[in-house]
C-alpha cells in the first residue's frame with residue numbers, strides 16, 4: 001500500500017511530489033533504486049520531518065527538491081517551480097543546510113554572514129542571525145578555526161540569512177551538544193512562527209516529535225508512513241507493552257491492546273502485587289522501528305492493526 005502522504009485538496013502547498021524515482025548506477029550492470037516512487041506534499045508553513053534508516057533515500061529525495069539532483073521520473077513542484085529548471089530568483093527563496101558542512105573559507109564568521117546578506121533581496125540582519133545561532137562570541141573567529149558543531153551553526157546562519165520561504169535542514173543538529181540542540185529547536189520554532197516552511201531530515205526522534213507537524217518515514221526508497229508524530233503508526237499507538245516478573249523471577253514483555261485485561265489475569269505474589277509491573281504505550285521510537293522493520297513486508301505496513309498479541313517474549 002502507498003501511504004497517503006498528501007494533504008486535503010485546497011491546502012496551500014510549498015512542495016508537491018508525485019511518483020518520484022531516482023536510481024544510481026553502481027558498477028556496470030547494477031542499478032540501485034534509491035527512491036522508488038514517492039508521493040509527498042508539504043503545506044506552506046508546515047514543518048515536515050523526514051525520518052528513515054541510513055540509505056533509505058532521504059538525501060536523494062531532498063536533493064531533488066533542492067534542485068541539485070536530477071530525477072529519473074515523477075512530478076516535482078517546489079514553490080511553484082520544477083527545481084531542476086528553476087531560475088536563480090527561485091533559489092533565493094530556498095535555504096539549504098546540507099548534511100556535510102561546506103569547505104571552510106578563510107573569512108571570519110561575521111564577514112561570511114555579512115557577505116551572504118548581499119546575495120539576497122530581503123536579508124535578515126547578519127548580526128542578529130549570528131546571535132540567533134549562538135555564534136556571537138565567535139563572530140570574529142575565522143571559519144577554519146570553528147569546531148564541527150559551530151560550523152554546523154554557521155551553515156544554518158547562512159541558510160536562513162536570506163529569509164527563505166522554504167528551508168531544507170539535512171541533519172542540522174548533528175554534532176550539537178544538548179544545550180545547543182535545545183537552543184536550535186527554539187530557533188526553528190521561531191522560524192515556524194514567521195511562516196517558514198521547513199523540511200527537516202533527522203535521525204533524532206525527539207527532534208521530530210518536538211518540531212514536526214507531520215513525520216514522513218522513508219525506508220527502502222518508499223514512503224511507509226506520513227502522519228503527525230502523535231498518530232504516526234495508526235492503530236499501533238493503541239498498543240501497550242506490559243512487563244512484569246513471574247514467581248521464578250523471569251521477566252516477561254507482552255504487547256497488547258487490552259492491558260487492563262492482561263494485568264488482571266497476571267498471577268500475584270503473597271502481597272497481592274505483580275512484581276516489577278509496568279504498562280507503557282509504544283513510543284515514537286518503537287513505532288518508527290516497527291515501521292522501518294516492516295517496510296519489506298507490505299502486508300504488515302498496509303495493515304498496522306495486525307494483532308501482535310502473539311509477540312510475547314521472555315527476557316532474562
Ligand SMILES: Nc1ncnc2c1ncn2[C@@H]1O[C@H](COP(=O)(O)OP(=O)(O)OP(=O)(O)O)[C@@H](O)[C@H]1O
Nearest residue numbers: 024025026034052053054055056057058059060061
Ligand atoms: N551518488 C551516489 N551513487 C551511487 N549510489 C548512491 C549515491 N548517493 C546515494 N546512493 C545510494 O542511494 C541510496 C539512498 O541514499 P541516500 O543518501 O538518499 O539515503 P539517506 O536516507 O539520506 O541515508 P543517510 O541517513 O545515511 O544519509 C543508498 O543505497 C545509497 O548508497
